[in-house]
Amino acid sequence: QSALTQPASVSGSPGQSITISCTGTGSDVGNYNYVSWYQQHPGKVPKLMIYDVSNRPSGVSDRFSGSKSGNTASLTISGLQAEDEADYYCISYTTTTTWVFGGGTKVTVL
Amino acid sequence: QVQLQESGPGLVKPSETLSLICSVSGGSITSDHWSWIRQPPGKGLEWIGNIYYSGTTKYNPSLKSRLLISVATSKTQFSLNLNSVTAADSAVYYCARRKNGSGRMDVWGKGTTVIVSS
Numbered sequence: 585q586s587a588l589t590q591p592a593s594v595s596g597s598p599g600q601s602i603t604i605s606c607t608g609t610g611s612d613v614g615n616y617n618y619v620s621w622y623q624q625h626p627g628k629v630p631k632l633m634i635y636d637v638s639n640r641p642s643g644v645s646d647r648f649s650g651s652k653s654g655n656t657a658s659l660t661i662s663g664l665q666a667e668d669e670a671d672y673y674c675i676s677y678t679t680t681t682t683w684v685f686g687g688g689t690k691v692t693v694l
Numbered sequence: 695q696v697q698l699q700e701s702g703p704g705l706v707k708p709s710e711t712l713s714l715i716c717s718v719s720g721g722s723i724t725s726d727h728w729s730w731i732r733q734p735p736g737k738g739l740e741w742i743g744n745i746y747y748s749g750t751t752k753y754n755p756s757l758k759s760r761l762l763i764s765v766a767t768s769k770t771q772f773s774l775n776l777n778s779v780t781a782a783d784s785a786v787y788y789c790a791r792r793k794n795g796s797g798r799m800d801v802w803g804k805g806t807t808v809i810v811s812s
Binding site for chain 1: 729731738739740741743744752753754755756788796797798799800802803804805
């Protein structure tokens with residue numbers, strides 16, 4: 585199975601909105617609403633930010649939102665803050681009943 | 695509240711078997727899916743596999759021939775065994791819980807570092 589495709593890096597200024605894409609195929613992202621997003625700060629455990637495309641766990645800021653169109657899922661961070669600087673990973677269920685991560689996106693707050 | 699803790703040797707010799715245990719506290723493995731994920735140094739996350747509480751397993755195709763995930767009879771631990779390891783298997787290994795019927799992998803262990811070296 586091939587990793588989902590994410591941009592290597594995305595940047596924005598404080599207060600701006602950024603969107604991270606996660607592109608798969610009809611065998612994963614396009615076929616299921618089981619896409620999650622994780623935030624990982626250096627040396628830390630990944631933190632669940634969005635699950636099942638657009639659901640936010642309790643305690644996660646509403647500045648984080650998720651969506652999906654066709655084979656591409658997206659994570660939008662609005663009102664960008666310095667603490668949002670981290671790596672972000674998407675993961676999707678697949679038709680082979682396994683899971684596949686994206687390669688990760690480094691978010692930089694300018 | 696469920697908490698997870700990985701344990702196992704931090705150093706494994708090439709060609710040997712990497713064995714890790716994930717201990718579950720604040721609950722037991724009587725529902726949901728229990729996963730292993732790894733992250734090589736400086737690289738991204740890789741899904742290794744998971745086990746349903748009933749014992750059904752799903753494995754990453756790239757690791758399937760070397761991998762075994764099982765649940766202990768106590769139902770408070772599950773394990774990972776990866777044989778014939780090489781330096782490419784050096785990574786931080788995480789265990790995690792995924793809620794049944796959802797992609798919500800919401801509880802993770804702190805991770806344990808495994809280095810494969812002679």
